[in-house]
Amino acid sequence: MEFHERTIKVVIDDSKCEQCSTKACVEACKIYDRGILVLKEGKPIMEGTPEELARRGTECLACEYECWFRGNGAISIEVPIKGLQEYREKHGTL
């Protein structure tokens, strides 16, 4: 499952979620974001239309952090940074 907020893309490999005992992503979303991740049938899902997610999401990254430390490492967030590719090419850090 994947969804977009204003500038980021959140990807969740929910095949790892049924075995997750903490569901830490949902708790983190309630505390640090606006509770857009909710639990349904043992897996996190998004509540809202794509437009609502883009408006409500705070891009806090808390779900990814909590999933890696207390869940099953199912979340990765892509954060595009303008000019990063060119910078890395210029400085040989690819």
Ligand code: SF4
């Ligand atoms: S914390 Fe990670 S593994 Fe656990 S339910 Fe959330 S996304 Fe799935």
